[in-house]
Amino acid sequence: MDIAASTPTPDNASKRPRTERGRKTLRKLLDAAAIEFGERGFHEASISGITRRAGTALGSFYTYFDSKDEIFQALVHDLSGRVKAHAAARLEGEKDALTGERDALSAFLEFAREHKEIYRIIDESEFVDPESYRNHYENTAQRILERLQAGSADGDLRPDLEEAHAWAVMGMNVFLGLKYAIWSDNRTPEDIADIASGILKNGLSK
Amino acid sequence: MDIAASTPTPDNASKRPRTERGRKTLRKLLDAAAIEFGERGFHEASISGITRRAGTALGSFYTYFDSKDEIFQALVHDLSGRVKAHAAARLEGEKDALTGERDALSAFLEFAREHKEIYRIIDESEFVDPESYRNHYENTAQRILERLQAGSADGDLRPDLEEAHAWAVMGMNVFLGLKYAIWSDNRTPEDIADIASGILKNGLSK
Numbered sequence: 001m002d003i004a005a006s007t008p009t010p011d012n013a014s015k016r017p018r019t020e021r022g023r024k025t026l027r028k029l030l031d032a033a034a035i036e037f038g039e040r041g042f043h044e045a046s047i048s049g050i051t052r053r054a055g056t057a058l059g060s061f062y063t064y065f066d067s068k069d070e071i072f073q074a075l076v077h078d079l080s081g082r083v084k085a086h087a088a089a090r091l092e093g094e095k096d097a098l099t100g101e102r103d104a105l106s107a108f109l110e111f112a113r114e115h116k117e118i119y120r121i122i123d124e125s126e127f128v129d130p131e132s133y134r135n136h137y138e139n140t141a142q143r144i145l146e147r148l149q150a151g152s153a154d155g156d157l158r159p160d161l162e163e164a165h166a167w168a169v170m171g172m173n174v175f176l177g178l179k180y181a182i183w184s185d186n187r188t189p190e191d192i193a194d195i196a197s198g199i200l201k202n203g204l205s206k
Numbered sequence: 207m208d209i210a211a212s213t214p215t216p217d218n219a220s221k222r223p224r225t226e227r228g229r230k231t232l233r234k235l236l237d238a239a240a241i242e243f244g245e246r247g248f249h250e251a252s253i254s255g256i257t258r259r260a261g262t263a264l265g266s267f268y269t270y271f272d273s274k275d276e277i278f279q280a281l282v283h284d285l286s287g288r289v290k291a292h293a294a295a296r297l298e299g300e301k302d303a304l305t306g307e308r309d310a311l312s313a314f315l316e317f318a319r320e321h322k323e324i325y326r327i328i329d330e331s332e333f334v335d336p337e338s339y340r341n342h343y344e345n346t347a348q349r350i351l352e353r354l355q356a357g358s359a360d361g362d363l364r365p366d367l368e369e370a371h372a373w374a375v376m377g378m379n380v381f382l383g384l385k386y387a388i389w390s391d392n393r394t395p396e397d398i399a400d401i402a403s404g405i406l407k408n409g410l411s412k
Contacts, residue, residue, distance in 0.1 A: 165402040168378040176207025195370040203409040
């Protein structure tokens with residue numbers, strides 16, 4: 001799927017773009033905001049910095065957002081949705097649960113390498129917009145839990161998997177991404193995903 | 207071990223306390239800083255807020271620290287060391303590697319419940335003091351790797367464990383702590399540590 005073509009939707013329904021041109025402008029603003037917030041952080045970032053990077057007039061910004069806080073919140077929601085869509089695209093088709101988890105992590109690592117700003121933005125949302133931060137992780141854990149429980153139902157995975165297993169898998173993925181997508185790139189996403197998959201398959205026991 | 211009695215050491219050697227009374231004052235300042243930064247965040251926190259909570263004179267602060275940035279950095283170093291010491295105390299004695307990992311996680315979850323501010327402070331260091339943030343996780347992963355490799359040498363664990371396994375274990379622990387020590391407390395540390403230990407023992411396979 002083409003992520004760049006996905007349609008962002010501000011939470012404020014009255015401000016959603018109604019035309020294709022409007023959708024493109026909104027996409028440009030969110031992409032520019034990702035760079036501006038990622039490079040400068042929330043407090044140093046400015047609306048004029050965002051519109052300059054987007055190549056749009058200041059008025060276009062206010063067509064869709066009332067404030068810097070509002071576009072930041074929309075951006076966290078957008079990034080969270082794009083991570084989800086990127087993994088979902090890789091998960092399509094019949095697969096056993098462990099292969100699915102491996103492919104989802106590999107897709108996430110690729111996405112994070114291409115969009116290194118995502119860590120800083122999601123992490124900064126803990127301070128700027130705590131509800132979005134919590135929603136991002138609660139929703140991600142819920143999706144992982146649903147995949148794990150589908151794997152249990154299919155007989156691939158243990159029958160007793162629950163919420164805490166999903167949080168453990170998410171934590172593994174987030175920290176492998178921090179280390180091998182953001183802080184270093186000397187290992188391939190497949191290599192790292194295979195390591196994580198080995199843990200989920202057999203643990204660390206001899 | 208008595209964590210409250212541990213001796214904090216500012217990075218600037220000339221400012222280390224030379225007397226027992228000095229060590230107590232420094233401990234009070236760091237404990238007060240943990241509450242001040244944890245409740246108000248770095249930008250809203252103030253040196254006078256720290257000394258008020260510590261019940262010390264402003265002059266005492268400047269005996270040990272030059273600035274708000276400097277005590278924040280010392281605090282991240284202190285918290286990182288206390289987490290390490292708390293886990294190490296639980297790890298003493300002969301244990302197989304998986305029991306050791308379970309006990310280390312259980313100790314961490316207890317520590318995080320008693321010191322909920324630790325997540326906010328470590329997380330905020332990503333923005334306030336990125337080097338300390340990185341050091342905290344690099345050092346923690348290194349300790350986990352050493353434990354895992356000792357387990358391999360003892361024949362408890364697979365022989366091929368490496369850095370990425372340690373980052374996966376650390377990520378599991380950090381996110382289980384976020385969910386079950388900071389955001390909720392309806393599960394016991396032992397219950398959550400058993401879930402993680404089950405993954406490390408046998409994975410999620412049927």
